[in-house]
Amino acid sequence: MNRGDRQKKKLAVYTATGCRACEQGILDLNYEVNELGRFADPVFWPYVLGTPWEALPGDVDVALFAGAIRTAADREAALSLREKSQLLVAVGACAAFGGLPGLANLADSAAPAEAAPTMDAPDDGKPAVPALEPEAMCLSQVVPVDYFVPGCPPTQNLLWAAVLALVCRGESPSRLSYAAARLPEPIAEAIASGVLPPRGTIFAGEKAVCGSCSRVKEEKKFGTCKRPYEAYQETGRCLLEQGLVCQGVATQEGCGGLCTGVGVPCRGCFGKAPAIFDPGAKMVAAISSTFDSAKAEEIAGLVDGFVDLAGTLYRYSVPAQCSLLAAPAATPDQGCDRCRG
Amino acid sequence: MSRVTFDSLRWRDPPARATVTVDGGPPRVRLQMTTPREVAAMCVGRPVEELPRILSILSPAHHLCAAKALDRLFGIDPPPAAKNTREALRLALVFRHHLRKFHFLASSVESPFAEFWPEGARRGPHGLRPLLEDVMRHVSLAQEAAAILGGRADHPVTAVAGGVTRALKQEHHVRLAEIAVACRTFAERLGAYLRDRIFSLGEILGDVREIDAGPVSSLALAPDADSVVLRDGRGAEVERFASAALFDKVGLAQESWSHVPFAVLEAKGSQGQGAAPAEGLFFVGPLARLNGGEPLATPLAESERKRLVEALGPFPRFEVVAGYWALLIELLSAAEGLVALCEVEKLTGPALRTIPKAPGREGHAAIESPQGLIYQHFRADERGVVEEVRVLDTATANNALFGIVAQRAVETSLAREQGWDETKKRMELALLAY
Numbered sequence: 001m002n003r004g005d006r007q008k009k010k011l012a013v014y015t016a017t018g019c020r021a022c023e024q025g026i027l028d029l030n031y032e033v034n035e036l037g038r039f040a041d042p043v044f045w046p047y048v049l050g051t052p053w054e055a056l057p058g059d060v061d062v063a064l065f066a067g068a069i070r071t072a073a074d075r076e077a078a079l080s081l082r083e084k085s086q087l088l089v090a091v092g093a094c095a096a097f098g099g100l101p102g103l104a105n106l107a108d109s110a111a112p113a114e115a116a117p118t119m120d121a122p123d124d125g126k127p128a129v130p131a132l133e134p135e136a137m138c139l140s141q142v143v144p145v146d147y148f149v150p151g152c153p154p155t156q157n158l159l160w161a162a163v164l165a166l167v168c169r170g171e172s173p174s175r176l177s178y179a180a181a182r183l184p185e186p187i188a189e190a191i192a193s194g195v196l197p198p199r200g201t202i203f204a205g206e207k208a209v210c211g212s213c214s215r216v217k218e219e220k221k222f223g224t225c226k227r228p229y230e231a232y233q234e235t236g237r238c239l240l241e242q243g244l245v246c247q248g249v250a251t252q253e254g255c256g257g258l259c260t261g262v263g264v265p266c267r268g269c270f271g272k273a274p275a276i277f278d279p280g281a282k283m284v285a286a287i288s289s290t291f292d293s294a295k296a297e298e299i300a301g302l303v304d305g306f307v308d309l310a311g312t313l314y315r316y317s318v319p320a321q322c323s324l325l326a327a328p329a330a331t332p333d334q335g336c337d338r339c340r341g
Numbered sequence: 342m343s344r345v346t347f348d349s350l351r352w353r354d355p356p357a358r359a360t361v362t363v364d365g366g367p368p369r370v371r372l373q374m375t376t377p378r379e380v381a382a383m384c385v386g387r388p389v390e391e392l393p394r395i396l397s398i399l400s401p402a403h404h405l406c407a408a409k410a411l412d413r414l415f416g417i418d419p420p421p422a423a424k425n426t427r428e429a430l431r432l433a434l435v436f437r438h439h440l441r442k443f444h445f446l447a448s449s450v451e452s453p454f455a456e457f458w459p460e461g462a463r464r465g466p467h468g469l470r471p472l473l474e475d476v477m478r479h480v481s482l483a484q485e486a487a488a489i490l491g492g493r494a495d496h497p498v499t500a501v502a503g504g505v506t507r508a509l510k511q512e513h514h515v516r517l518a519e520i521a522v523a524c525r526t527f528a529e530r531l532g533a534y535l536r537d538r539i540f541s542l543g544e545i546l547g548d549v550r551e552i553d554a555g556p557v558s559s560l561a562l563a564p565d566a567d568s569v570v571l572r573d574g575r576g577a578e579v580e581r582f583a584s585a586a587l588f589d590k591v592g593l594a595q596e597s598w599s600h601v602p603f604a605v606l607e608a609k610g611s612q613g614q615g616a617a618p619a620e621g622l623f624f625v626g627p628l629a630r631l632n633g634g635e636p637l638a639t640p641l642a643e644s645e646r647k648r649l650v651e652a653l654g655p656f657p658r659f660e661v662v663a664g665y666w667a668l669l670i671e672l673l674s675a676a677e678g679l680v681a682l683c684e685v686e687k688l689t690g691p692a693l694r695t696i697p698k699a700p701g702r703e704g705h706a707a708i709e710s711p712q713g714l715i716y717q718h719f720r721a722d723e724r725g726v727v728e729e730v731r732v733l734d735t736a737t738a739n740n741a742l743f744g745i746v747a748q749r750a751v752e753t754s755l756a757r758e759q760g761w762d763e764t765k766k767r768m769e770l771a772l773l774a775y
Contacts, residue, residue, distance in 0.1 A: 127346065
């Protein structure tokens with residue numbers, strides 16, 4: 001088929017509340033991003049193309065959505081993109097699990113709000129500001145999501161492989177083989193055989209970060225609780241075994257142990273590992289089962305050393321994966337006022 | 342009364358939109374950041390040593406600023422190799438940020454994803470499309486350097502209290518040196534193109550380059566001390582104060598129509614967000630750093646600075662073309678700095694981290710991020726848990742300036758009877774310079 005005759009897939013990219021790192025991740029794909037226009041038609045990308053909402057077509061093939069849902073405008077954007085897109089992909093920890101903005105859900109609601117707009121009705125020509133939602137949410141709590149590409153930000157290989165896999169499906173064997181080589185086996189097999197992976201698939205590894213972490217694991221004994229500012233071996237031995245709270249054991253792999261490899265503990269930006277119900281509970285179980293003492297007072301001393309467990313164990317996932325706080329996922333019948341109007 | 346909203350504006354971080362209201366008289370423009378930045382809500386209650394990772398949501402440079410604030414909180418001094426590593430990361434981030442702006446500038450004439458560009462854009466050694474590809478290649482090189490130094494280019498992780506966690510390997514040193522030289526060579530080549538085609542002939546920018554945001558006061562870090570210099574709109578130094586006093590000098594004014602507050606000089610107070618620069622308005626960024634008119638330490642950047650003075654006149658400058666030229670000067674300066682720093686002996690040492698003995702209670706730091714001066718102040722309890730965080734980020738510091746730039750872009754566009762599409766493009770190109 002002549003390239004000019006081929007119908008290119010329509011691509012939308014949007015960031016709600018968060019930083020721009022995920023969008024930059026797509027832009028920063030070096031040589032590859034120059035290829036994007038050869039097989040995809042970015043029809044909606046406000047950050048790069050300045051596309052207004054009115055120009056969002058009704059038949060987007062793949063929408064990449066980054067950022068958490070924190071304002072009414074974020075919610076409207078999610079609903080609108082869901083309604084008009086065949087595939088909606090949550091890109092990055094904020095869209096997938098709530099991310100760092102979700103930490104605000106742990107804030108003491110009785111504390112005085114930081115400088116906040118008054119949400120006045122527009123007057124004197126002043127525009128209104130998008131109202132805040134009661135809490136930060138992840139994308140799937142507002143609309144059904146087809147796929148997730150986690151990470152803060154997602155690693156470039158994984159992100160580009162996901163884009164190629166979803167946008168080039170059934171069209172370009174060379175691009176699909178590039179993608180398949182970088183994706184976990186079950187996803188790669190589906191892509192290679194010309195079908196989409198099951199809805200809800202997370203484009204990440206199959207095991208926990210510990211499985212790809214290069215650090216040396218010796219004996220799982222938690223004899224002391226260390227904070228990351230204290231002395232520890234930045235290279236070499238498993239950080240958890242040294243007494244640091246490192247969430248590799250409860251976090252889905254796919255990053256290649258990026259943080260632990262450079263000497264800092266994992267904080268779970270890829271979300272919980274498969275078969276784990278609650279990453280915080282998993283971490284508590286993993287640590288407490290290896291306490292190097294049977295004496296109650298020594299264990300109490302160890303426990304006292306932990307600080308801010310909720311903010312640490314759910315650093316990127318308070319809205320979605322903290323079973324005590326998480327709101328349910330959205331159902332397919334939720335619609336969009338903008339589209340209905 | 343008629344009202345037009347540009348939603349969203351290209352290249353804004355955080356996302357922004359502009360509303361233009363015309364009611365018989367001159368137009369009134371309001372630029373809104375449309376997403377909240379709930380820094381205190383995210384940080385209070387967290388262990389203080391986690392702030393470098395959390396605050397990187399504002400920009401990668403906030404990671405470095407938070408680590409520096411932790412040094413002060415814990416009362417420790419990082420080893421020289423760690424300081425150099427952090428500075429090299431900062432320079433790599435500056436290079437990437439500024440070069441990405443030139444990518445946006447070059448791609449403003451045509452979608453960067455267009456499969457077929459106009460023939461004129463492709464032709465010749467300096468065709469726009471090859472230039473765009475060259476720019477992206479070097480953005481990715483700077484990104485690779487940042488990832489080596491910071492663990493990740495965005496949301497870096499290696500700067501911690503007392504130093505850095507990552508000891509570089511031999512292959513990292515070799516690669517960093519290669520990247521630094523490639524970046525410097527490319528910055529020189531790009532400089533020649535920008536001078537010949539864009540700054541002088543006005544290609545791409547057109548008459549947008551004459552839009553002038555000034556005169557406005559500016560804030561920048563003093564080069565040789567932990568102090569901040571306030572200059573007035575004529576470039577004269579008004580005050581020099583310790584960075585710890587920044588929030589005594591700078592206040593935050595909240596408007597009902599913006600999620601991001603507006604930074605103002607406390608001494609002058611807030612006069613609201615008008616159509617012209619108010620007395621209390623100031624700005625930060627590459628141009629603010631150069632507006633003191635002082636010579637630069639590196640030769641290529643200093644030569645470029647002199648070329649700017651020769652072409653446009655002495656500092657202070659406030660027009661759009663000076664903003665882009667300042668980006669080029671800093672691009673060169675960052676590349677030269679990287680070449681000087683990326684030597685094995687500067688990035689290695691017997692220790693990369695000074696270990697604190699106990700948590701402190703209060704820390705603060707100011708650094709020059711790619712976008713401009715940023716400041717953080719933490720207060721922690723006796724366990725090292727954050728009780729209070731105050732941050733001046735560049736979105737807040739430049740919020741009022743952006744409004745002025747948007748206002749002037751619309752005024753000049755309407756004076757030339759240009760359509761709304763053209764007006765939006767002018768506004769985006771003008772804002773990109775600051």
